[in-house]
Amino acid sequence: MNRIAVRAAIHVAAVFAIYLSVAMLIPAAVDLFYGNDDWRSFAFTAMFMGALALAVALATQGHKxxxxxxxxxxxxxxxxxTLAIAGAVPFMTSSLQLSVTDAFFESVSGITTTGSTVINGLDNAPPGVLIWRSLLNFMGGLGVIALGLFLLPFLNIGGVSYFKIESSDIEERPFERFQTFAVSLIGIYTALVTACAIAYAAAGMEAFDAINHAMSTLATGGMATSDTSFIRYAGQPAILWVGTIFMFVGSLPFSIMILFAVRGRLDALRDPQIRVFAGYCIVFAVSVAVYLSLRTGMPFLTALTHTAFNFMSVISTTGFASDDYTLWGPFAVACIFVATFMGGCSGSTTGGIKAYRFLILFELLANGLRRLIYPNSVTPVRYGDRIVDADMQRAVVLFIASFFVLWAIGTILMAATGLDLVTSMTGVLTALTNVGPGLGPIIGPVGNFSSLPDAAKWISSAAMLLGRLEILAVLVVFTPTFWGR
Known part of the structure; x- marks a missing residue:
């Protein structure tokens, strides 16, 4: 890796920081509209960050x-x-005056669409801060989709892309120009966010909350406007079902949505990972609803409303909660814990291990068991009706192995800060999977991360970035080979 490459990377990052500084004017306008003095801090931060990013961009330009x-x-x-650092500045300059550690944690949680928070008193927080958290989710969600659909597959570290092997257009690119893809992606994503906001408002949510929650819902980011998340809407099933439906939509491959919406490709909906994802969502929600109904006497439809919402929230790595599901009983808590690993589909806004990896992993397992009986047999690993090449198989195994190794290391490091085992173990897990809430009284669905030691917050921030960048994209940068000639 030479200096020209580093300089070029800094230049691109600085250009994106300029875009982010422009976005800071939105919460400034919101605060000004509501008469909150924080508009000055957002406006000043936007100008300062924009000028700094522009200076860096000009100083590093000219290298291809x-x-x-x-x-x-x-x-x-x-x-x-860069986006994490730039996104943290408004939290420090606002009336909340978060520390560097807390501001960085909140920003990383936003752009990685994790949804964990260190802010107490969200119900009375400045509107600009609430909008900024949701905007970080919105922009992070777009970045996550582009990362999963376009870049990571070409770096051969995972991701099912319609520009790559698993394409239903295997003989041709589904779009002639990336610009067409990007415009379609932004258009569909924005349209879905708008539809979600309208649906929330129609279901009884106030307009400001509907806009915030819509951005967080489609981004599967989970930044709520209340300390109690969606618990305040527990008695409004229409709102919970709107959230459930749009969290499910946000978990689907956006490449397939584009093929379906732009080209009318109904066959694109046959992607095997969609069936797997929908299958385990339904199994978790229905089985726990039956358990909860039998255990507590809760009406089945009421139980199903809450289990569908909360399991969709966890599996899609959104992180909203309509109830303290840690009180549902050991079977429900065990299911929630397992669901934390799952994730949605590749090319969606979700985190987690993701459905396509489970498909390929179980194919590898089945083939391995088959070869114990027929050692000379040659059976290809398939994803639907397509053969998965060796690079994809390697990427899946490397990701899952790295995931569990980092989970173990992170748990030990969190425990070293003085946290209990449940908080340490689920705190790192929820960060790596970008889910949001963990388990236990501290970081559970009715808690937050504010009381964690600063060291634990930095560990969680690192884990969130690792999980969002699919782990391998970060680890490779720390290898001597990467920097060698």
Whole structure:
């Protein structure tokens, strides 16, 4: 990796920081509209960050980025780290005056669409801060989709892309120009957010909350406007079902949505990972609803409303909660814990291990068991009706192995800060999977991360970035080979 590549990566990151500084004017306008003095801090931060980013962009321009995978890895890390740092500044300059640690944690949680928070008193927080958290989710969601659909598959570290092997257009690119893809993606994503906001408002949610929650719902980010998340809407099933439906939509592959919406490709909906994802969502929600109904006497439809919402929230890695599900009983808590690993589909806004990896993993397992009986047999690993090549198989195994190794290391490090085992274990897990809430009284669905030691917050922030960038894209940058000639 040479200096030209680093300089080019810094330049691109600085350009994106300029865009982010412009976005800061939105919460400034919101605060000004509501008569909150925080508009000045947002406006000042926007000008300062914009000027600084512009200066860096001008100082680093003129070098053409090298067209290789090393630059791709470097750029991904630079972009997300830059956005995390720039996104943290408004939290420090606002009336909340968050510390550097808390501001960075909140920003990372926003752009990685995790949804964990260190802010207490969200119900009375400045409207600009609430909008900024939701905007970070909105922008992070778009970035996550682009990352999963376009960049990571070409870096050969995972992701089912319609530009790659698993395409239903395997003989041709589904779009002739990336610009067409980007415009379609932004249009569909924005349209879905708008539809979600309208649906929330029609179901009885106030307009300001509907806009905030719509951005967080489609981004599967989970930034709520209340300390109690969706518990305040527990008696409004229409709102919970709107959230459930749009969290499900946000968990679907956006490449398939584009093929379906733009080209009318009904066959695109046959992607095997959609069936797997929908299958385990239904199984979890229905089985726990039956358990909850039998255990507590709650009407089945009421139980199903809450289990569908909360399991969809956890599986889609959104992080909203309509109830304290840790009180539902051991079977329900065990299911929630397992659901934390799952995730949605590749090319969606979700985190977690994701459905396509489970498909390929179980195919590998089935083939391995088959070869114990027929050691000389040659059976290809398939994803639907397509053969999964060796690179994809390797990427899946590497990701899952790295995931569990980092989970173990992170748990030990969190425990070293003085946290109990449940908080340490689920805190790292929820960060790596970008879910949001963990388990236990501290970081559970009715808690937050504010009381954690600063060291634990930095560990969680690192884990959130690792999980969002699919782990391998970060780890490779720390290898001597990456920086060698």
């Amino acid at each position: 980025p090298p067209a290789n995978t090393r630059f791709g890895f470097l750029l991904v890390n630079f972009l997300w780290l």
